[in-house]
Amino acid sequence: MFESFVVFVRGIIAFGTLLIFARLIGKQQISQLNFFDYIMGITIGSIAASLTIDLTSSAWPHWIGLLTWTIAVLLLQIITVKSRKASKYFDGEPTIVIMNGKIMENVLKKMRYRADDLMEQLRQKNVFDITQVQFAILEKDGELSVIKKPEFENVTKKDLHIQPGITGIATELIYDGIIIDANLKQTSHDRTWLFSELKKLNIQSTDEVFYMALNPDGTIYTDLYRDHIDNLIDITDPIKQN
């Protein structure tokens, strides 16, 4: 038996299958990674590893294991989307850990969640003084959501009665020297307009442009291959020379 060859073929099968099954499971796995999702991820990965290198058993049973877990995950997703009760049961619920500035000790105890953990997660939310917190909610995925007391909230443009500027998403017009015609059409412009804009910026050819985008306020962002920066800042550690 050419073991290396068999492992290679089985590796491709495992990789391809994981790729397809991961697309089937969707984005939920990464964005809302709760404890059970985490375990599922490890289990599916472990089965894929066995499928690749465990030559003492054929690949098929491992693949069936992979399929079973994927179907189980999909079923669980469908059930939790359709039924709120099932969602609460399987995924848990967000829990208030600070209410009106008071720590809910009993809740922490019930969840086996330490005050240290709470402080750490508050710090990660840039809250270093617990007296600023009105509400803190521990989400299903373990993230902490914090509502500060009104006196500690940041001033917004609305508070200052300032008219906000136009916001939106910039549209790419040139990437890597290539004009994206579909985006140009989307912004109701054409190549003639683009070339005139390039001329205004003293750019002779699109080949000079690495990235060009049209901002929602009508301004243009351009980055050329030649950035004309004389003194490049080096943030890497210099090699110590003796």
Next chain:
Amino acid sequence: MKKIYLILPILFILIFIFVMNMAFFIRPYIKSVPEQINQIENNIISGNWQQAQIELELFKKNVNNKMNWLQVSIERDEMDQMLLDISKLSGNIRINDTDNAITSLYEIRYNWDNLGK
């Protein structure tokens, strides 16, 4: 274009399933191996040891060839057992041991019939 995105993964999955079960799908169509086993058996029973030896050498080549194709879809132990039994058969034919040769031959037949199941 959208159809390709749908068809392509299904196609890959089907290919993967076929490769993983190649022994199961292909083995019934490989008639040469059971035929050679029968020929070796007949030669052993009739005491034609020299012919049995020649048939065995051809059988070894054939099995090795088929194993190259089927190795991805079978267990390593299944393959090792089959090759071990062929070695035993080889020794038994060499010393003209009918009882053990037939036993080895039946083990080989059993292993072949259950390959990839």
